[in-house]
Amino acid sequence: MKRILATALAIAASAAIAQTTTASTSSGQATSTGSGQAWPAKPVRLLVGSPPGGPSDITARTFGDQITKRTGQPVVVENRPGAGNNLAAGVAAKADPDGYTLVLSPDTVLTVNPLVYGTQGFDARKDLLSISVLASFSQMLVCHPSVGVSTAAELVAKAKTAQMNYASGGPGVPGHLAAEMFLQASGAKMQHVPYRGPAPATQAVLAGEVACGFLATPTVVPHVKAGKLKALAVSSSTPSPLAPDVPTLAKALNQPDLDASFRLVLQTAAGTPPAVVAQIEKLSAAIMQDPDVKAKLQTYDLVGIGSTSAQAQKVMGGEIARWEPLVKRLGLKAD
Structure with a gap:
């Protein structure tokens, strides 16, 4: 009788633990790494490589909250x-490498910066691990009114x-x-003026x-x-919810496959x-896929994604293959 009672109690306790773990996991809360340590067990540092107010900053603060x-x-x-x-x-x-220092960067840190900036004291493709593509964003082609153009076609002609x-x-x-x-697709020529x-x-x-520029949509829409x-066009394949009347670059140039959207990648x-990465990845997906x-x-022209680490690394490989030829053709180098 004692053995039967002990067994029953053990089964009940195991079921209770399993139920608690399942509830915690489904709500997106921290779970154990398998070594008894849950992430996060202390404050997290999240770096952003741009000033406040841009796509990276907005996404990082939403994600951190x-x-x-x-x-x-x-x-x-x-x-x-x-x-x-x-x-x-x-x-x-x-x-x-403990998962408590993260960085949210546009994919250009991996795709073009290693070619443009040369030695920076680290190798982004080897020293950083992509955990999740948190979101995607695009740019808006805008010109000063004095340029006297109202469409991308008019800008190309001029x-x-x-x-x-x-x-x-x-x-x-x-x-x-x-x-x-845009210039490669249209055959137009314009001089690049880089700013800091x-x-x-x-x-x-x-x-x-300067006459024109492709700039962050949330930043320039109020000025438009x-x-x-x-505003002449947006670089993404779909219209911006902030400016639905502004055509996509693909439509403006009548080139359906034209798409210059970018991704924000969470890295460490x-x-x-791997157990820590798996926890961050799981929490990232729960957050970024929350309606x-x-x-x-979306109110900031950002599309929430929350991919897995494997998906993020695959996407980055594709983006490297897409942008490297352009960078090499232009011979881009930072001063």
């Missing part, structure tokens, strides 16, 4: 702009007969790549110092609505234990 809400651990978002997001990425690459220029936040950043894809970040590039176009800039130091999170990001 959700981690805190779901696990109770604070997430400190730290902006370290510069060198095409390399400054922030470099800090994460050299951090302890650029073929007159010397024109365009601004970007630096060599190899998304705005630069989107512009070069997207904010001064935007100001240059607003001031009429105020009549200070003219290579060598981080409320996706709806919030």
Whole structure:
């Protein structure tokens, strides 16, 4: 009788533990790594390689708030702009490989920066591990009203007969790549004027110092609505919810396959234990696929994704293959 009672109690206890674990996992809360340590068990540092207000920053703060809400651990978002997001990425690459220093970067840190910036004290493709593609974003082609164009076709026609220029936040950043894809597809020519970040590039176009630029949609839409800039196209394959009347670049140039969208990738130091990576990956998917999170990001022209680590690494391989030929053809190098 005692043995039967003991066995019954053991079974009941096991069932209770299993039920608790299942409830915790399904709610997106931290779960054990298998070594008895749950992630996160302490505050998390999340680096962003751009100033506040851009796609990376908006996504990072939304993501960090959700981690805190779901696990109770604070997430400190730290902006370290510069060198095409390399400054922030470099800090994460050299951090302890324990999953407590993360970085959210546009995919250009992996796809083009190793070719554009040369030695940065770290190798992004070897020293960083991609955990998840959190979101995707695009750029908007805008021009100063004094340029006198209302469509991308008009800009192409003008650029073929007159010397024109365009601004970007630096060599190899998304705005630069989107512009070069546009020029390659249209046959037009414009002189690239790189600035030290997207904010001064935007100001240059607003001031009429530079004619046009591919810039972050949430940043320039208010200026478009105020009549200070003219919107000609968005670089993604689908219209922006912030400006549904602005055509896609594919439609504007009548080239259906034209798409210059970019991804925001959550990364950590290579060598981080697989069990920790698996927990971060799982929590990332739960957060980024949450309908409320996706709806919030959409108001900033961001598409929530939350991929697995394997998917992220596969996507990055494809993006490297897509952008490397363009970078090499242009001979892009940072000063």
